[in-house]
Amino acid sequence: MELTDRFDAAFALASDLHRTQRRKSTDIPYLSHLMAVAGLVLENGGSEDEGIAALLHDAVEDQGGKATLDLIRLEFGDLVADLVMALSDTDEKPKPPWRERKERYLRHLEEAPVEVLRVSAADKLHNARAIVRDYLEFGEDLWNRFSAPASSQIWYYRSLADVFRRRLGGHLASDLSRTVADLEWLMDSPRVV
Numbered sequence: 793m794e795l796t797d798r799f800d801a802a803f804a805l806a807s808d809l810h811r812t813q814r815r816k817s818t819d820i821p822y823l824s825h826l827m828a829v830a831g832l833v834l835e836n837g838g839s840e841d842e843g844i845a846a847l848l849h850d851a852v853e854d855q856g857g858k859a860t861l862d863l864i865r866l867e868f869g870d871l872v873a874d875l876v877m878a879l880s881d882t883d884e885k886p887k888p889p890w891r892e893r894k895e896r897y898l899r900h901l902e903e904a905p906v907e908v909l910r911v912s913a914a915d916k917l918h919n920a921r922a923i924v925r926d927y928l929e930f931g932e933d934l935w936n937r938f939s940a941p942a943s944s945q946i947w948y949y950r951s952l953a954d955v956f957r958r959r960l961g962g963h964l965a966s967d968l969s970r971t972v973a974d975l976e977w978l979m980d981s982p983r984v985v
Contacts, residue, residue: 795840802844802868803827809848809855815922817937825918826850832914836964839907844868845875846911853880878908879915890940894948901955913956913964920949920971927978946976 806826813822830846838846848868852861861883865873881897882888888896901912923945926934935942949972956965 793834793840795834795843798868799840799844799847802847802872805863805867806847806851809851809860813854818926822850825922828918829911829914832917832964833911836910836914836962838910838914841868841871842875842907842911844872845879845907846914848872848876849879849911849915852876852883857883857885875907875911878904879911891944894951898948898951898955901952901959904959906960909956909960910964913952913960913968916949916952916956917964917968917971920968920975923949924971924975924978927975942979946972946979949975 807823810822810826814820815822815825826847826849829849830843833846834843848864851864852858856863861873861877864876877883878900881893887893901909904912923934932942935945938945940948949968953965953969953972957969
């Protein structure tokens, strides 16, 4: 597959929308996450539209709501806009409670098409890898940056891994399962300083 000018335009839009954002409690540019998710999608059989949705998957939720979704629809078409919306756990302000949003998103994944599953699995895999990396550096203090406790985060990622293993299969699902298992093992192991 050859990527077209549409992908370049999506990358430029993602950069414009997320330029000042950083990954949670780090100095890492948020754009690095969007690039990594798009890379995982494309490496695992995703189409250009899925790669574009990966670059823009947090745009509606974090950068402008419906107005941003309308822009994405205008620039990249209905399929990309529908994928981006399907990848958002809410566009409500204020956001509903954390557990409610996550349970609703898990139910949504049970019916979602493979394109949504692939981009979502890539997103969650990259997030889980970042959590493992940061846990190795910060230990239990890592959980202070999240709005839900460690046990809830582990429940969510384990539940996601189960859905993706059942509904998607392949490398993304198995890599997420292994990453969650690594995190669980780290949390149960005594830390050597």
